[in-house]
Amino acid sequence: MSEIFLIVSLALFGLVFGSFITALSYRSIRGVSIFKGRSLCPLCKKKISWSDNIPIISYLSLNGKSRCCGKPISWRYPLIEFFTMLTFLLIGLVYTNCSTVTPPLCVLNNTFSFLVLPYLLLISLFLITVFITDFEHKIILDEFIFIPYGLTLLLLIFFNPEFSYTNIFLSFTCAAFLLLVHLITRGKGMGLGDVKLALLPPLILGWPFTLPWLFLSFIIGALVGVILMLMKKAKFGKQIPFGPFLILAFFLVLFWGDKLMFLFGFLTLSP
Numbered sequence: 001m002s003e004i005f006l007i008v009s010l011a012l013f014g015l016v017f018g019s020f021i022t023a024l025s026y027r028s029i030r031g032v033s034i035f036k037g038r039s040l041c042p043l044c045k046k047k048i049s050w051s052d053n054i055p056i057i058s059y060l061s062l063n064g065k066s067r068c069c070g071k072p073i074s075w076r077y078p079l080i081e082f083f084t085m086l087t088f089l090l091i092g093l094v095y096t097n098c099s100t101v102t103p104p105l106c107v108l109n110n111t112f113s114f115l116v117l118p119y120l121l122l123i124s125l126f127l128i129t130v131f132i133t134d135f136e137h138k139i140i141l142d143e144f145i146f147i148p149y150g151l152t153l154l155l156l157i158f159f160n161p162e163f164s165y166t167n168i169f170l171s172f173t174c175a176a177f178l179l180l181v182h183l184i185t186r187g188k189g190m191g192l193g194d195v196k197l198a199l200l201p202p203l204i205l206g207w208p209f210t211l212p213w214l215f216l217s218f219i220i221g222a223l224v225g226v227i228l229m230l231m232k233k234a235k236f237g238k239q240i241p242f243g244p245f246l247i248l249a250f251f252l253v254l255f256w257g258d259k260l261m262f263l264f265g266f267l268t269l270s271p
């Protein structure tokens, strides 16, 4: 019963966070403070009342049109809110099942103990924001990488210093590998933002889960790239942001890394 309460609370929390992320991803790349002022309609710049700013529900009750000027509200708002809710819901679901499964989330649960949930929610907030700014504008802001990096490093050193050496090594190895891809493809396959982003997941996932993460990132990236080319939405050599694949693969491995290890045949590498 208390588990259901936790999962539902996390999902609702995810909606609120999701709404915050829609504003954070919009404002941060425009250099506007997240703490300054109320939400404005991006179309006519009028203030939005709190009752028209309820995640997903307002979008549905307004039929996707803004009250102030009647123009369609971008679907990015309900979509970001929904996926943040889904992420938080999955964090809750996997967390409450840690007695039966062993993905990286449960390894972190053993390491960071009571801090694991607040830590994961915060990390998700940063990574979902990076996903959006890279997807929409091909921009990855340094602070959204280095703040969670510093936080993870502090927790690792405090709770399990033995892990930190391996994880830092993995972190720089992966970033170096992406830097190599960046240099070989002359920046067409990989941006420097992606190189910096690649520092973070290995630090969190550690050994051996960094392997399926890197593997999955490239598989999803290649699949999406081929699909976009077939749909003639992308041309070969034209840059598709790679950050979203690194982040999607991170969450998949965080939640189901134990099963993915098995699927990819990495199982012989013991943690």
Ligand SMILES: [Zn+2]
Pocket: 041, 042, 043, 044, 045, 046, 066, 067, 068, 069, 070
């Ligand atoms: Zn308006």
